[in-house]
Amino acid sequence: MSTLESVLYGFEVALTWQNVMFVFIGVLAGTIIGMLPGLGPISAIAVMIPLSYGMPPSSALILMAGVYYGAIFGGSTSSVLLNAPGVASTVATTFDGYPLAQQGKAGKALAIAALSSFVGGTVATIGLMLIAPQLSKVALTFGPTEYFALMLLGLTAIASLSDGSSVKAFISATVGVMVATIGVDAQTGTQRFTFGSPKLFDGIDFLVIALGLFALAEVTQLIISRKESLFKSGSNIGSLKITKPEVKKMAGPVGRQSVLGFLIGVLPGAGATIASFLAYITEKRISKDPDSFGKGNVVGVAAPESANNAAAGGSFVPLLTLGIPGSGTTAIMLGALLVVGVQPGPMLLTDHPDVFWGVIASMYIGNVMLLILNLPLIPYFARILYIPKGMLISLILIFCLIGVYGVSFSQFDLYLLIIFGVIGYLMRLFSFPPAPFILAFILGGMMEQSFRQALTISNGSLRIFFDRPVSLALLIIAFASLFVPFLIQRITNRGKKAKTS
Amino acid sequence: MNMNKNFLTFVLILALTAILAACGDDNENENENENENSSEANSSVEADAWKPSKPIEFIAPAGAGGGWDTTARTVAKVLEEESIVDQRMAVVNKPGGGGAIGWSYINEKSTDEHLLFPTSPPIMFVPLNDQSDLGHKDFTPLAALTGDYAAFIVSADSPFDTMNDLVDAMKEDPSSVTVVGDSAPGSMDHMQFIKAVHAAGVDAKEVKFVSSQDGAGMTMLLGGQVDVYSTGVGEAVEQYRAGNIKVLGITSEERLTEDVVSEFPTLKEQGIDDVFIVWRGIMGPGDMSEESAAFYENALKEMTETDAWKEELERYGWEPNWMGSEEFSAFLDEQYDTIEELMIEIGLRN
Structure with missing residues (x-):
C-alpha cells in the first residue's frame, strides 16, 4: 500500500460511526480528566481496560488514545486558571499562563493554549502518517550517551528559568536533583535516602512535587494573603481574541516546537513533560525579549502547549512501530492492546494495519473535535474564576488530594504532597524559583541513570560521550548555550564601554 | 446567568462522581473490617467445610x-x-x-x-x-x-548465534559483553541471566549488567548500545518475528510448543544445565x-x-x-x- 492509500484506509476505519463516537467519548473524557488537577490519563486509561474487553482492537486504541491526548489538551486549562497543572506535561504552561490569567487575560491564554495544542497535535499526526516507520530508527539511535547529553542540555537552562538571583535558581535545582535520587537506585539496587521505608523505595512521584510546589503553594499564599480574588482585575477573563502581532510572534515558536516536540516524543523515556520544558526553555533562550517570560508572554504558553501535544502524538511511534512503550501512559495502552488480542510491535503494521492507520487517522479527527469542543467552552471554563475564594480553595485542595491518592493509593503520598506544598510556599516567601527545582527533578534523575549506564557500557571511559556523533553534537550545543550568552554579554559590554569612553 | 448556574452544577456533579469513584474501594474495605469478627466466629464453627462468608x-x-x-x-x-x-x-x-x-x-x-x-x-x-x-x-x-520463561536475546546482526558463543566470549573477556535488563541488579532480570551463565561456567561476579528504565532494554538492544537483553519469552516474540533479534536461549525444560516460540532453543539442549520458571x-x-x-x-x-x-x-x-x-x-x-x-x-x- 502506498502512503496515500494507507491514510485513506485509516480514515475508512476511523470514520465508521462507532469509531467516531469512541473518539468523541475519548477526547471528552480526556479533556475533563486533564482539567482536574492531579487526575491524569494513566488512571483513566487503566480504568478503561476492562471496558475494552470484546471491543475491536482499533476501537479500543482509538478510545484510549483519545483520552491520552485529550487529557494533555485539557490539562492546560487548570494550569492557566489555577496555577495547578492538570497533568504533568502542562507544568510549563503555568509559567506564563497563570500570569496572563492574573492580568485578566485568561480567555486569551486559554485560546492560545487550545490553538497551539491543536497545531501541535496536528503536526504530530501528519508526522505519524508520513514517517512513523522511518522515525523508529531515530528512536533507536538514542542510547544512554545521547539521553545524558539531551538532559544536560535541558539543565543548562536553569539559570534562564530564574527571575532574580541565579544563585537561588541553582540552589533550587540542586535540591531538585537531590530529591530525584530518593529511592532504590536502578544501577546498583542500593537504597538512597529512603530511611529504610518501603514507601520511599520508588522515589517521589512527579505529580506530588508538581502539585505541591505549584497548586498547594498558590493556595497557601491565597489563604495567608487574605486576598479576596485570585486576580487583580477581579472577575474579568478578557477577550478570546488573539491580535495579529501576537499571531506573528507565535507562529514561529509554535511551528518549531511542534516539530521538536514530536521528535522528543518519539524518544522512549523522554515524553511530553520533557518536551514541554525544553520548548519553553529554548523559546525563552532565543527570544529577543527573554525577560518578559514568566510574566505573561504569549509565547510562553504557545511553545509548551504545542510541544506537549506534539510529543503525545510522537510517543505513539515507538509504541506502534517497535512495541516499546516510551511512557507510563503508553505502557498501560500496550497492556490494553494485549487484552484485546493485539501484540504491538514491529509486526503491527503488517498484522493489524487497521489498528495502526485507524488510530493515526482518528487522531486527526480527535484534534479537530478537541478544538471545536474547547474553544466555545473557554468562557465557561473561565467561570471557575467567579467561584468564591473559599470554595475554590477547597476544590483545588480536594482535587489535588484525590489526584495523588488516585495514582498511588497511599496516605503517605498525601503527607508528602502537603510537605511539598509547605516547601513551595517557603520557597516563594524567600523568592526561590520553583521551576528549576521541578526541571532538575525530571531531567536530573534520567541524566544520572543515563550517565552511569553509559559508563558501565564503556567500562568507565568518558570517551563514549564524544565518540558518538549525536551525543557529541548535543554536548557542544549544551556548552555553547552555557557560555555563548556570557561571551555575547562581554562583547556588547565592551562595545558599550568603548562607546562611552 | 441561569445557564451558567446549570453548568456549575454540572461541574460539581462531575466532581462528586469522581470523588465517590475514588473512595468506593475504601468504603468496602472498612465494611469488611467491621464484619471481620463475626465471620471469624462463623469459620471456626464449621471448620471442616469452610466457605467464604x-x-x-x-x-x-x-x-x-x-x-x-x-x-x-x-x-x-x-x-x-x-x-x-x-x-x-x-x-x-x-x-x-x-x-x-x-x-x-x-x-x-x-x-x-x-x-x-x-x-x-x-x-x-x-x-x-x-x-x-x-x-x-x-x-x-x-x-x-x-x-513463563526467561529469554536471552541479541540483535540480528550480533556475532553471537548460540548461547555457547556468548558464554565463550564472556569466559574470555567478561567486560566485552554488556547485558541489559529492565530492573536493578539483584532483581529477576539480572539473576536469571547470572544463574544461566553461572551454570555454563562463567565467572558470574564479572558480568557487566546495565539496568534500563521504562522498558527501554529492547531499545538499547536494537540500537546496538548493549549486547544482550535478559527478558521474558513473551517480550521476544514480536521482534523475533520481525527478524530484528536472535534468541540465544530460553530457560524452559523442553522446547515450547506453539509455532513461533517452538523455534527458540533451550539452554538445556545447548548443554547448559539451567531451568528458570517465571x-x-x-x-x-x-x-x-x-x-x-x-x-x-x-x-x-x-x-x-x-x-x-x-x-x-x-x-x-x-x-x-x-x-x-x-x-x-x-x-x-x-x-x-x-x-x-x-x-x-x-x-x-x-
Missing part, C-alpha cells in the same frame, strides 16, 4: 495495568463468573516498594481468611535484596497457576487456617479446568503451570535457597 479482598501489590494487577483481575473474574466462589471479589491496588507495601498490608491482616494476592518471583527477589522484611515464608502459598501464583495471609487454604486451593484447581480460564491463558499468552499448595511451597523454598547462594557468591548478599 463475605466479599474477598484481592490485593494487587502493584499499580493498575501491570502483571500482578492483570493476574488478580483475571483470576477474580473467572472465579466469580464461573460461580466457583459465591462471594464478590474486589481487586484492590496497593502499589509501592516493588510489592513491599502491599505485602506489609497483607501481613497486618495475617489472620484474615478473605484476603488473597497474586505473586511471582519478586516475592523472593525483593526480600533477598533487603527491600522487604517479608518473603514467601510469611504467607500461605495456595497454588501456582502459570509459568511462575505466577496466588497466596494468602500467613496465618490462614488449613481449611480455608484448602478451600482456595480447590477453587483455583477448579478454575484452571474451566474453558473461561483457558481462554484467558490464550488471551495473555500464559503457559499453564499448576502446582498445588504443598508442591508450590517446597518449590519456593528450593528456588529461594538456590538464588540466595548465587547472590552470596557474586557478592550481592552477605
Whole structure:
C-alpha cells in the first residue's frame, strides 16, 4: 500500500460511526480528566481496560488514545486558571499562563493554549502518517550517551528559568536533583535516602512535587494573603481574541516546537513533560525579549502547549512501530492492546494495519473535535474564576488530594504532597524559583541513570560521550548555550564601554 | 446567568462522581473490617467445610495495568463468573516498594481468611535484596497457576548465534559483553541471566549488567548500545518475528510448543544445565487456617479446568503451570535457597 492509500484506509476505519463516537467519548473524557488537577490519563486509561474487553482492537486504541491526548489538551486549562497543572506535561504552561490569567487575560491564554495544542497535535499526526516507520530508527539511535547529553542540555537552562538571583535558581535545582535520587537506585539496587521505608523505595512521584510546589503553594499564599480574588482585575477573563502581532510572534515558536516536540516524543523515556520544558526553555533562550517570560508572554504558553501535544502524538511511534512503550501512559495502552488480542510491535503494521492507520487517522479527527469542543467552552471554563475564594480553595485542595491518592493509593503520598506544598510556599516567601527545582527533578534523575549506564557500557571511559556523533553534537550545543550568552554579554559590554569612553 | 448556574452544577456533579469513584474501594474495605469478627466466629464453627462468608479482598501489590494487577483481575473474574466462589471479589491496588507495601498490608491482616494476592518471583527477589522484611515464608502459598520463561536475546546482526558463543566470549573477556535488563541488579532480570551463565561456567561476579528504565532494554538492544537483553519469552516474540533479534536461549525444560516460540532453543539442549520458571501464583495471609487454604486451593484447581480460564491463558499468552499448595511451597523454598547462594557468591548478599 502506498502512503496515500494507507491514510485513506485509516480514515475508512476511523470514520465508521462507532469509531467516531469512541473518539468523541475519548477526547471528552480526556479533556475533563486533564482539567482536574492531579487526575491524569494513566488512571483513566487503566480504568478503561476492562471496558475494552470484546471491543475491536482499533476501537479500543482509538478510545484510549483519545483520552491520552485529550487529557494533555485539557490539562492546560487548570494550569492557566489555577496555577495547578492538570497533568504533568502542562507544568510549563503555568509559567506564563497563570500570569496572563492574573492580568485578566485568561480567555486569551486559554485560546492560545487550545490553538497551539491543536497545531501541535496536528503536526504530530501528519508526522505519524508520513514517517512513523522511518522515525523508529531515530528512536533507536538514542542510547544512554545521547539521553545524558539531551538532559544536560535541558539543565543548562536553569539559570534562564530564574527571575532574580541565579544563585537561588541553582540552589533550587540542586535540591531538585537531590530529591530525584530518593529511592532504590536502578544501577546498583542500593537504597538512597529512603530511611529504610518501603514507601520511599520508588522515589517521589512527579505529580506530588508538581502539585505541591505549584497548586498547594498558590493556595497557601491565597489563604495567608487574605486576598479576596485570585486576580487583580477581579472577575474579568478578557477577550478570546488573539491580535495579529501576537499571531506573528507565535507562529514561529509554535511551528518549531511542534516539530521538536514530536521528535522528543518519539524518544522512549523522554515524553511530553520533557518536551514541554525544553520548548519553553529554548523559546525563552532565543527570544529577543527573554525577560518578559514568566510574566505573561504569549509565547510562553504557545511553545509548551504545542510541544506537549506534539510529543503525545510522537510517543505513539515507538509504541506502534517497535512495541516499546516510551511512557507510563503508553505502557498501560500496550497492556490494553494485549487484552484485546493485539501484540504491538514491529509486526503491527503488517498484522493489524487497521489498528495502526485507524488510530493515526482518528487522531486527526480527535484534534479537530478537541478544538471545536474547547474553544466555545473557554468562557465557561473561565467561570471557575467567579467561584468564591473559599470554595475554590477547597476544590483545588480536594482535587489535588484525590489526584495523588488516585495514582498511588497511599496516605503517605498525601503527607508528602502537603510537605511539598509547605516547601513551595517557603520557597516563594524567600523568592526561590520553583521551576528549576521541578526541571532538575525530571531531567536530573534520567541524566544520572543515563550517565552511569553509559559508563558501565564503556567500562568507565568518558570517551563514549564524544565518540558518538549525536551525543557529541548535543554536548557542544549544551556548552555553547552555557557560555555563548556570557561571551555575547562581554562583547556588547565592551562595545558599550568603548562607546562611552 | 441561569445557564451558567446549570453548568456549575454540572461541574460539581462531575466532581462528586469522581470523588465517590475514588473512595468506593475504601468504603468496602472498612465494611469488611467491621464484619471481620463475626465471620471469624462463623469459620471456626464449621471448620471442616469452610466457605467464604463475605466479599474477598484481592490485593494487587502493584499499580493498575501491570502483571500482578492483570493476574488478580483475571483470576477474580473467572472465579466469580464461573460461580466457583459465591462471594464478590474486589481487586484492590496497593502499589509501592516493588510489592513491599502491599505485602506489609497483607501481613497486618495475617489472620484474615478473605484476603488473597497474586505473586511471582519478586516475592523472593525483593526480600533477598533487603527491600522487604517479608518473603514467601510469611504467607500461605495456595497454588501456582502459570509459568513463563526467561529469554536471552541479541540483535540480528550480533556475532553471537548460540548461547555457547556468548558464554565463550564472556569466559574470555567478561567486560566485552554488556547485558541489559529492565530492573536493578539483584532483581529477576539480572539473576536469571547470572544463574544461566553461572551454570555454563562463567565467572558470574564479572558480568557487566546495565539496568534500563521504562522498558527501554529492547531499545538499547536494537540500537546496538548493549549486547544482550535478559527478558521474558513473551517480550521476544514480536521482534523475533520481525527478524530484528536472535534468541540465544530460553530457560524452559523442553522446547515450547506453539509455532513461533517452538523455534527458540533451550539452554538445556545447548548443554547448559539451567531451568528458570517465571511462575505466577496466588497466596494468602500467613496465618490462614488449613481449611480455608484448602478451600482456595480447590477453587483455583477448579478454575484452571474451566474453558473461561483457558481462554484467558490464550488471551495473555500464559503457559499453564499448576502446582498445588504443598508442591508450590517446597518449590519456593528450593528456588529461594538456590538464588540466595548465587547472590552470596557474586557478592550481592552477605
